[in-house]
Amino acid sequence: MNKRIWISVIASAFIVCGGFGAALAVHTEVPSRLTGKPMIAVAEPGKAKPLKDIIFETQKLVVMIETDDGSQGSGFLYNLDGDLITNAHVVAGSRKVKIKTADARELDGEVIGISTETDVAVVRVPGLAGTEPLQISRDEKAEVGDEVLAVGSPLGFQNTVTTGIISGLGRSFEIEPYLYSDLYQISAPIAPGNSGGPLVDQKTGEVLGINSAGYEQGSIGFSIPIANVITIAEGWSKEPMDELPELTLSEEPDNLDEEASVEEFADYLVTHFYDSLNNADYVYAYSLLGGNWKERTSYEKFREGYLGTRNVVIDNMHVNDSRDDKATVIAIISVDERVNGEYVLSKYQVTYEVGYENDQLKLLSGKGKAIK
Template identity: 35%
Template sequence: MRRKLALLGAAAALALGAGGVGAAVTLGVTGGSDSSGSPAAVAGVSTKGDATTAQVAKAVQPSVVSVQTVATSGEGTGSGIILRADGTIMTNAHVVSGARQVTVKFSDGRTAPAKILGVDRQHDIAVIQAQGASGLRPAVLGNSSKLAVGDPVLAVGSPLGLDGSVTSGIVSALGRSIQEGGGDGGDGGDGGDQQDLPPFMQGRFTQQQSTVIKNAIQTDAAINPGNSGGALVNGAGQVIGVNTAIATSGDGSGSIGVGFAIPVNDARKAVNRILTTGSI
C-alpha cells in the first residue's frame, strides 16, 4: 500500500507513510485545548522532554495499534491511535480507504475486527471502532499549536508491519503544505488529477483526486510505510500529530529523515465531525 505526495512549493518526492457538535464536549476524545493544562501521558513532566525516551514510549505504546486491512486491490498495514476505552480509534483515511475488512492489533497482541465509522478525506482522517473492546488506554491528546521547531518528538506505530515501533527526533519545521497523490496498490485511492503538481511530478501518479494537508508538522523522526495513522508525541507523551507521509529519494524507498504529521488540533476537529455526522 502506497500513495504519493508533492510538497507544495518544493521539488521533493513523497510517499504516504502507510503500508496499507455541539457534541464535541461529550464525545470523550481526550485532550484539552491547551497542552500546558492537559494531562501528560508521563506523569509529572513537561512537554519539552523531561521524561526519557523509554518512559514516553512505555506510556504511549499501549495507546497505539496496528491497523490491518483487506481490500479488493490487496492487503495493507497502517497504525491507529486509541481515543476512547471502548475501542474508538483514529487513523488516516488513506489507511482504510476501500477496505472490505479491517482488523486492529493491540500492543498486548490481541486482535479485534473493526468497522469504519467514517472518514474525512479532506483532512485524511478516519475513525474506526474495534468490536468488543473495553478497558483500553486512550491516548492523551496535546495541543499542536504549542509546538516549536526543535521540540523533541517520538513517532509510534507499525512501520513495515513491525508493531509498536518507536523512533525519535525533533520538530524540524512547522506549517508545511503537502499534497497527497495517488495509490499504487492496497489503499483504495481515488485514482489522478495532476494539474496542481509540479511539472516534474506529473505523470507519476494514477489518482483522480488529491488531498492537501495544510499546516503539517515536519519531523526527522523516522517514519516509514505502515506508520500512517500512528502517533507523533511530545516529551510528555501527548499526541501532537498523526503521522501521514514521508519524503523519499524518488524510488519509493523508506525514510530519508523527512516525515510529516497532521496537527492533532486539526485531527481532533475532524474526529468530532466524523463522530457527529459520519463520513465527510
C-alpha cells in the same frame, strides 16, 4: 511483512506511508459544533515523564490496522469508546478492518468516519472500549526543536519507535485527493506502515500529530497536527457515518519482487535490530532473528550476551547486491559495553545475511570482529 514500495508522488518526492485511496463525489459532512464533553484524555500541561515510561505507555495504545486488500497502517486509541484515529488513506475502501494490538490480540474494527478532504479517519474497536486512551494535545501547537517520538508499524514491524525533533512548521503539499497543509516536518524516520500512528511529545506523552507522509530521500516525515483534526474525529465518534464515501484506490502500489525488497530494506532491518537492543527490548530483537539462528542460540543466551551493552551507534553501513533472495549487510558499529566491571567504547565490524522466512524479513545469520 508488507513488501510494498513507497508511493512516489509530487515529482517522486513525497510518499504516503500506507494504502492510498482517491475520493469520489461524496462529501464528508462534519458537525461544526459538538455538545457535551467527549470521553477523551487531555494531558495536564507541564507534567514531564521519564522517556521509557512514555514509550511503554504509548506502545500499548498504538495498533496495526489491516484491510482485506492487504493494506497496512497504524492507529492509536484516543477515547474511552474504543475509537482509533488513523489516516484516511490507510482504510480507504474498507468498512471492516482487522486490528492487531501490542499484546498480540486480533480484534475487529469498523470505520465509522472518513474524510474526502482531510487525510483522517476513525475506526471503532468494541474490544478496546473502556481502555484508557492516549493523552491528546488539543490546543497547543508544537514548536521547532521540540523532541518527539513517532510510533507505528513501518514495513510491518509493529510497535516501532523512532525519535527526532520538530524540524519545520507549516509545510504544505498535495497528494490527490488530499491537500496537506499546516504540517509538522519531523526528523524522526518513518516508513510505509507508519501512517496513522501518533507523533508524541517526548516529555509529556501527549499526542501532537498523526504521522502521514515521508520524504523519499533523507529522514524527513510529515505529521498532521492533532489539534487540526480532533474536532472532526469527535464528530464521527458522536455521530458515526451511516454510509461511507465510496473511496477506491487511485493507484495500486507495485509489489517489489523479493530480491528487490531484500536489498531495499536490509539496512532498515539491521538499524531496527540495534534500536531494539538500545531500548533493552531483547524479546523483540530476538524475534528478528531467523529460525536457524534461534536454533543455535536460545533467548536466554542471546539476552545475556547483550546485558552488558549500554548503547550501539552505527558509524557506517552498506548493503551488497542481493542474490538468491538474500542480501549482505556490512556495518561498522561503536559499542559502549561493560568489560571487567567498567564501560568501555569498542568498535566492531559486523556482517549480517538478510532474507525472507515465511514472508517476514529476518536476520538469517551474523558475525562480528573487533576493530583495534
